[in-house]
Amino acid sequence: MAYWLVKSEPSVYSIDDMCREKRTLWHGVRNYQARNFLRSMKVGEQVLFYHSSEEPIGVAGVVAVASTAVPDPSQFDKKSEYFDEQATRENPRWFCPELQFLKKFPRTIPLVELKSIRALAKMPLLQRGSRLSVQPVQESEFEAILKLTQVVAT
DNA sequence: GCCAACGTTGGC
DNA sequence: GCCAACGTTGGC
Numbered sequence: 001m002a003y004w005l006v007k008s009e010p011s012v013y014s015i016d017d018m019c020r021e022k023r024t025l026w027h028g029v030r031n032y033q034a035r036n037f038l039r040s041m042k043v044g045e046q047v048l049f050y051h052s053s054e055e056p057i058g059v060a061g062v063v064a065v066a067s068t069a070v071p072d073p074s075q076f077d078k079k080s081e082y083f084d085e086q087a088t089r090e091n092p093r094w095f096c097p098e099l100q101f102l103k104k105f106p107r108t109i110p111l112v113e114l115k116s117i118r119a120l121a122k123m124p125l126l127q128r129g130s131r132l133s134v135q136p137v138q139e140s141e142f143e144a145i146l147k148l149t150q151v152v153a154t
Numbered sequence: 155g156c157c158a159a160c161g162t163t164g165g166c
Numbered sequence: 167g168c169c170a171a172c173g174t175t176g177g178c
Contacts, residue, residue, distance in 0.1 A: 007176090031161075053176055111177080129159035131175045 003137040004041060005048040005059075005125060006099070015049050015060040015104045023100045027072045028082045030094060034134035041065045041097045048137060048145060050125070057111045059145055061104040069095035105149045119144045 006026065008014065018024060029035055041047075045065045051057060071092035074082035087093040114120050124135045 009176090033161095057177075129176095131160060133175085 002040070002042070002045050003047070003139060003142040004037065004045060004065075005050055005123075005135050005137050006063075007050045007052045007133045009053045010051045010060075011054060014051065015101075018049065018061070018063060018099070018101045019104055021101070023066050023098055025070075025073070025096050026099050027074045027094075027096045029072075029096065029133060030082065030084070031133060034132055035094055037134045037136060038097055039069045039095050041068065043068060046102065046142065047099060048142065051108060056108040058114065059105065059109040062102045062146075063099045064102050065097050066100040067098040069097045072096040107149070109145060109148045113148065114145070117144060117148070 010016075013024075026038065029038060043065050047063045047065065048059050049061045049063050051060045071089070072082070072094040074080040075084040075087040075092060075094045076089065077083055082094075084093055114123070115126055120126060120141055123137065123141055124130045124132050
């Protein structure tokens with residue numbers, strides 16, 4: 001079983017939105033490397049849900065893969081900001097899995113805290129300038145982050 | 155709001 | 167196929 005991390009700006013789609021909807025198609029990713037990771041996701045795998053850009057920046061909860069990737073419908077929708085005129089139904093370019101809500105952490109684990117943990121130093125998330133919005137996570141990293149949710153902030 | 159880092163585009 | 171220009175991401 002692999003582990004993953006997805007980024008989202010909470011004003012666009014937050015862990016609370018995820019909690020409310022229970023399931024959502026993770027559409028709109030328009031980066032090839034990220035797309036390839038989305039296509040590798042298997043049902044049941046756990047995904048860290050990261051809030052970017054807005055305070056508190058950090059890991060807000062965990063979701064799970066509910067279905068493997070299907071062609072992203074927004075690439076065919078002319079009215080969508082994610083429309084891609086080069087994509088066709090016969091030859092789609094973008095794919096998205098369905099994600100389902102698992103849990104919201106009692107506190108968002110802040111980015112600064114993640115940076116202070118040695119065991120997480122290799123995460124793409126923490127590499128300077130990394131903008132990858134879907135990325136793999138090592139099991140050890142996943143567990144280390146879950147542990148942080150039990151730490152009471154001082 | 156700034157800007158560094160990155161991915162993509164397009165001219166050659 | 168190179169690479170400059172551009173747009174976007176995302177932390178600060």
